[in-house]
Amino acid sequence: MSDTPNPVSLQDLRREIDAIDEQVHTLLMRRGDIIDRLIRVKQTQEVGSAFRPAREADMMRRLVSRHHGILPLDTVESIWRVIISTFTYVQAPFSVHADLSSGENTMRDSARFHFGFTVPFVAHFNAGAAVEAVAQSRGDLALVSATASQTPWWSALEQPGAPKIIARLPFVERADHPAAMPVFVISRVATGALVTEVETWSLHISGWSPVAARALSPISDVLAVADASSGTAAFLVSAAPSDGIEKIISALTDAGASVRASALVGGHATRYRVPTPGTAGP
Numbered sequence: 001m002s003d004t005p006n007p008v009s010l011q012d013l014r015r016e017i018d019a020i021d022e023q024v025h026t027l028l029m030r031r032g033d034i035i036d037r038l039i040r041v042k043q044t045q046e047v048g049s050a051f052r053p054a055r056e057a058d059m060m061r062r063l064v065s066r067h068h069g070i071l072p073l074d075t076v077e078s079i080w081r082v083i084i085s086t087f088t089y090v091q092a093p094f095s096v097h098a099d100l101s102s103g104e105n106t107m108r109d110s111a112r113f114h115f116g117f118t119v120p121f122v123a124h125f126n127a128g129a130a131v132e133a134v135a136q137s138r139g140d141l142a143l144v145s146a147t148a149s150q151t152p153w154w155s156a157l158e159q160p161g162a163p164k165i166i167a168r169l170p171f172v173e174r175a176d177h178p179a180a181m182p183v184f185v186i187s188r189v190a191t192g193a194l195v196t197e198v199e200t201w202s203l204h205i206s207g208w209s210p211v212a213a214r215a216l217s218p219i220s221d222v223l224a225v226a227d228a229s230s231g232t233a234a235f236l237v238s239a240a241p242s243d244g245i246e247k248i249i250s251a252l253t254d255a256g257a258s259v260r261a262s263a264l265v266g267g268h269a270t271r272y273r274v275p276t277p278g279t280a281g282p
């Protein structure tokens with residue numbers, strides 16, 4: 001007889017997997033019970049949405065920071081997106097209104113990756129229509145490209161009671177993200193509940209020129225729609241509240257433009273990028 005211990009059998013390993021699956025499922029059902037209690041203590045009534053982007057951004061960062069092992073990060077992130085979004089949905093049902101005008105496949109991927117398949121998906125063919133659908137809803141979300149625009153859709157967010165930008169996706173950026181398209185999430189929002197680690201401002205400027213647009217690119221994420229014939233442009237700019245909008249306005253002024261009107265149209269959590277292995281960091 002040899003002293004070599006019996007190798008673990010396939011059956012044993014499958015038993016272990018079954019036990020783990022049962023624990024994961026039980027924990028998810030327990031999570032559901034907690035959400036049931038959370039509904040009673042959380043104030044979702046005012047605008048009808050249970051989505052709390054600051055909390056979600058923080059949860060996603062912690063998830064990514066602690067993850068290791070052979071399970072791909074993409075998979076872990078997408079599992080948690082579905083868990084959190086579905087528990088948001090069960091608290092207060094909502095739909096996702098996606099503007100497909102800047103890329104149907106990439107926008108669908110972003111919507112499904114971040115909100116799963118339980119949350120209804122409604123397609124729109126311009127950003128204005130997606131924003132309007134949210135304005136007419138109780139707690140729906142609009143998804144609009146954060147980097148490309150054919151129209152200054154953000155002007156519709158300027159009035160005090162209008163929907164606002166409340167998040168920027170993906171929460172965790174990295175090379176080869178499976179739903180990499182930068183997207184703004186727009187929703188009606190309770191007064192004082194905006195996340196403003198980064199503020200988003202709508203600016204109307206005159207004296208527009210490509211020089212004015214270029215002056216901003218090193219200091220801010222910018223969306224711009226220009227009317228070359230009148231020399232005016234509508235900008236959507238992102239700014240850290242500390243030195244933000246004043247710096248942007250003076251950069252535009254130095255570049256020969258003048259700001260005729262400005263309005264805060266939302267905000268989001270500070271962007272978070274996972275360092276690529278072998279690089280110094282974000």
Ligand SMILES: O=C(O)C(=O)C[C@]1(C(=O)O)C=C[C@@H](O)C=C1
Binds near residue numbers: 083091
């Ligand atoms: O923490 C909350 O406020 C929740 O509603 C819970 C929860 C979650 O499932 O973890 C769901 C929705 C929110 O956007 C954030 C987190």
